[in-house]
Amino acid sequence: MLRLESDRRARAFTITEMLVTVGVIVILAGILITTLSKAARTAQQGRTVQLMNAINDAISRFETDHGYLPPVLGPQSTAAGGVGHGRDLLALPDGFQEQQAYYSLTSLPEFLLGYDDRRMDGYGYVPEGGNPSPPITLSPSDMTPGQREHPALGFRSPGPDGFWNATLNPRFGGGGSNVSASGVPFASRNPGNLGNVSYSGNNGHTLQGKVYGPYLDLKDATVIGEVQDMAFSNGSGGTADGQVWDRVLLPGDAGYADGNNPKVFLDYWGNPLRYYRRPPADVRDPRLFDETFSLAEVIALRPNSFETGADVNSRYNDANGDSSASRALVASRYALFSPGADGKSADDVRIDAENDYNADNIVETGK
Numbered sequence: 001m002l003r004l005e006s007d008r009r010a011r012a013f014t015i016t017e018m019l020v021t022v023g024v025i026v027i028l029a030g031i032l033i034t035t036l037s038k039a040a041r042t043a044q045q046g047r048t049v050q051l052m053n054a055i056n057d058a059i060s061r062f063e064t065d066h067g068y069l070p071p072v073l074g075p076q077s078t079a080a081g082g083v084g085h086g087r088d089l090l091a092l093p094d095g096f097q098e099q100q101a102y103y104s105l106t107s108l109p110e111f112l113l114g115y116d117d118r119r120m121d122g123y124g125y126v127p128e129g130g131n132p133s134p135p136i137t138l139s140p141s142d143m144t145p146g147q148r149e150h151p152a153l154g155f156r157s158p159g160p161d162g163f164w165n166a167t168l169n170p171r172f173g174g175g176g177s178n179v180s181a182s183g184v185p186f187a188s189r190n191p192g193n194l195g196n197v198s199y200s201g202n203n204g205h206t207l208q209g210k211v212y213g214p215y216l217d218l219k220d221a222t223v224i225g226e227v228q229d230m231a232f233s234n235g236s237g238g239t240a241d242g243q244v245w246d247r248v249l250l251p252g253d254a255g256y257a258d259g260n261n262p263k264v265f266l267d268y269w270g271n272p273l274r275y276y277r278r279p280p281a282d283v284r285d286p287r288l289f290d291e292t293f294s295l296a297e298v299i300a301l302r303p304n305s306f307e308t309g310a311d312v313n314s315r316y317n318d319a320n321g322d323s324s325a326s327r328a329l330v331a332s333r334y335a336l337f338s339p340g341a342d343g344k345s346a347d348d349v350r351i352d353a354e355n356d357y358n359a360d361n362i363v364e365t366g367k
Helices: 002-011 015-066 107-112 327-331
Strands: 224-228 247-249 263-265 274-277 280-282 285-289 311-313 324-326 334-338 362-366
Touching: 015 107, 015 334, 015 362, 107 263, 311 327, 324 327, 327 362
Parallel strands: none
Antiparallel strands: 224 247, 224 263, 274 334, 280 285, 311 324, 334 362
16 A cells, blocks of 8 residues: 555656646647748748749740830829829939839839720720719620720730820820929820810720730739838938838738729738839830849849849948949849848848848849
């Protein structure tokens, strides 16, 4: 009997042993969670790079068809009377700091996929549902050929200026023939330069032509979102201007696909991808590059670290007095950018060690 009680005491855990066991389990769980988190992050990064490579291929096919790269669209330009909500054409702004915001969140979905109806490629409204007001609904049998158009994807050729002839339109922006420094408003897309027709903003012409695109076959709906209330931030205190928005909408969210918000490509953390390109020397001709500007001037694109001999000096210093960039940026005509897993980047310094920004940026350059 005494031996049995002794055996029971020998098999029991002491409080110290229990605490040690729990501690080991906690440590192992932490290691497992960290490993799984790192694996998920690596997978998201790999899928984002795959998406960027697919976009690069799509840009190449677009250029083969039209002879130029997609132009840079930006937030609504109130100075130009724009109503584009992310579809106004941007001219290269003056000043190094302002040029850091010369990129687009919305160009690539519009030019590589095409969305909605004729409003999006400059040929006015299709008279069915919602617009004009009051709504006019026509059955397909009552529509003229030009109206018989409501494809899910695709668009007509953007024309020789890359913007549906808006910069060639003598009535663009409410009059005059000079392109404003603030760009060209979305409302100027109009076929009026093709003939003597009145400009009414939302014209009812029934032009018909070849539909291009989509250039990208997306099987994952999570890489397409919409941005609400795009605008330019007001850079201050040495911080570069940037583009901001209220929120990103995904399929199924209230307000998605109601026509009020432009589409954006998203990385696999849900951040809008940026599209940078060398600006044209003349906004009317997207084939002509401004050779005085290279992507090495864009601080957010500069690598966080370099291989030996891979870095060069750009024309401008960042806020830390650092002018180092990469040879790839000097040679590239355009670039794709993701802020990475943390969703944050610093547009005024190459290395932001204090906030740990820019360390996980993903940049893919295109020749």
